Amino acid sequence: MATRLANWLDERVHWQGVWQAVFLRKVPKVNWxxxxxxxxxxxxxxQAVTGILLTIYYVPTPDHAYDSVQFITQEVTAGWLxxxxxxxxxxxxxxxxxxxxxxxxxxxxxxxxxxxxxxTGVILLVVVIGFGFTGYLLPWDQKAFWATTVGTRIAxxxxxxxxxxxxxxxxxxELSAVTLARFYGIHIWVLPAALLLxxxxxxxxxxxxxxxxxxxxxx
Amino acid sequence: MEKPAxxxxxxxxxxxxxxxxxxxxxxxxxxxxxxxxxxxxKAQEGEWIPLGSTGKVELGTPTLFNVAVxxxxxxxxxxxxxxIYVLTTDGRDFIAxxxxxxxxxxxxxxxxxxxxxxxxxxxxxxxxxxxxxxGPPPRPLDRYEVKVEGDKLYIRGV
Numbered sequence: 001m002a003t004r005l006a007n008w009l010d011e012r013v014h015w016q017g018v019w020q021a022v023f024l025r026k027v028p029k030v031n032w033x034x035x036x037x038x039x040x041x042x043x044x045x046x047q048a049v050t051g052i053l054l055t056i057y058y059v060p061t062p063d064h065a066y067d068s069v070q071f072i073t074q075e076v077t078a079g080w081l082x083x084x085x086x087x088x089x090x091x092x093x094x095x096x097x098x099x100x101x102x103x104x105x106x107x108x109x110x111x112x113x114x115x116x117x118x119x120t121g122v123i124l125l126v127v128v129i130g131f132g133f134t135g136y137l138l139p140w141d142q143k144a145f146w147a148t149t150v151g152t153r154i155a156x157x158x159x160x161x162x163x164x165x166x167x168x169x170x171x172x173x174e175l176s177a178v179t180l181a182r183f184y185g186i187h188i189w190v191l192p193a194a195l196l197l198x199x200x201x202x203x204x205x206x207x208x209x210x211x212x213x214x215x216x217x218x219x
Numbered sequence: 220m221e222k223p224a225x226x227x228x229x230x231x232x233x234x235x236x237x238x239x240x241x242x243x244x245x246x247x248x249x250x251x252x253x254x255x256x257x258x259x260x261k262a263q264e265g266e267w268i269p270l271g272s273t274g275k276v277e278l279g280t281p282t283l284f285n286v287a288v289x290x291x292x293x294x295x296x297x298x299x300x301x302x303i304y305v306l307t308t309d310g311r312d313f314i315a316x317x318x319x320x321x322x323x324x325x326x327x328x329x330x331x332x333x334x335x336x337x338x339x340x341x342x343x344x345x346x347x348x349x350x351x352x353x354g355p356p357p358r359p360l361d362r363y364e365v366k367v368e369g370d371k372l373y374i375r376g377v
Contacts, residue, residue: 046246049246049250053250053253053254056253057293064294064295067294067295068293070294071293071294076253076256076257077252077253077255077256077257078249078250078252078256079253079256081253082253
């Protein structure tokens with residue numbers, strides 16, 4: 001029955017070819033370091049699911065942000081768990097990205113014909129750091145406020161355009177409601193859109209080109 | 220060679236599916252609890268609100284108390300001022316009534332000459348116990364639970 005349904009669907013949407021290409025493709029014999037990319041993808045998925053759940057109660061205005069986060073952590077059922085997963089997942093995301101990148105560097109996997117995969121990976125790392133920077137402000141506690149004050153000031157010492165950059169980031173002279181709102185918008189709309197597009201392209205290339213084998217001595 | 224009942228390939232995909240299902244449940248169950256949690260939470264019993272000394276209540280005459288109460292919805296706490304008429308005939312048993320008319324929510328006032336509460340909006344009249352004497356109100360004045368500790372009077376919303 002299940003096979004018949006699968007075949008019926010395959011004649012119409014040809015999903016089996018896609019399945020074959022994604023999950024049943026041939027890979028060289030590699031080691032556990034080659035799972036770091038998948039691990040990163042899994043944590044990214046975790047961030048997406050828990051992030052969406054957090055928006056159900058979180059409110060990005062100075063008069064409610066802190067209280068709504070406290071509400072999530074202390075009063076909502078499993079709220080501590082959802083927020084905890086998002087909080088620790090954020091750190092795991094950065095760590096895994098870097099480890100994945102180190103694997104690619106040490107095995108020389110960034111070389112021809114995989115340069116474009118490498119570039120998208122580099123942009124992905126920047127996006128992930130952007131997530132970390134904007135997400136850090138959202139709890140709107142002392143740590144968040146001052147970390148963002150310092151962080152935006154660092155952008156402010158850029159030669160020539162520093163002052164403009166600082167004002168653009170903060171949405172004005174001071175860290176304010178405007179800053180919180182734009183960081184939130186960037187965190188939940190701009191960066192996720194970029195992440196989705198880049199991951200899609202990154203994985204298309206991984207599957208299309210195939211992964212590199214572990215280099216042999218003398219190669 | 221005999222063919223094993225569960226070939227290695229099937230075994231691995233079964234394990235993979237199983238772990239996947241566990242992870243999905245690990246996210247799914249807390250996610251559902253998280254979303255429906257506050258909706259299922261019952262309104263918790265209110266706290267006892269201190270009104271003041273029992274000595275302030277005049278025998279046989281409803282006496283007005285004004286207190287501020289806190290109402291919490293989600294993470295927002297609102298201060299609200301409520302007014303309560305307290306009546307006692309013997310100085311031991313007290314009844315506490317809201318001063319909100321049960322008709323359309325105007326505030327009633329005790330008129331000592333007439334020995335009754337009057338609502339200015341539609342001429343609702345209640346007696347000292349809060350029972351409807353005349354006019355449109357559909358039910359007596361709402362009452363609060365009352366507790367006396369020492370000589371302190373406490374009420375609790377119903």
